[in-house]
Amino acid sequence: MLGIFSRRKQARVTVGTRYQNADMSLLVWEVASIFNGIDGTPYAHIFCVSDTSRRKTVAQSALESGVQYKRVPQPSEAGV
Numbered sequence: 001m002l003g004i005f006s007r008r009k010q011a012r013v014t015v016g017t018r019y020q021n022a023d024m025s026l027l028v029w030e031v032a033s034i035f036n037g038i039d040g041t042p043y044a045h046i047f048c049v050s051d052t053s054r055r056k057t058v059a060q061s062a063l064e065s066g067v068q069y070k071r072v073p074q075p076s077e078a079g080v
Helices: 060-065
Strands: 018-021 028-036 042-048 051-059 069-072
Touching: 042 060, 051 060, 060 069
Parallel strands: none
Antiparallel strands: 018 028, 018 069, 028 042, 042 051
């Protein structure tokens, strides 16, 4: 029961980190920049690696939670 609430937060969002949509793993998104919005919420500008004209702004919490986006391990994180 405690497992629901003890989900470990992923590493902080940084420029260059890549994510995949949890439901559509074919698209890989990379963080281009991070900033605080006028509402005080931290956001990230992300772009699609395979089509850099596709860009969007998402809350950093959406990337960190691991629900909507899954972090793509960097080579150093994958033990390579």
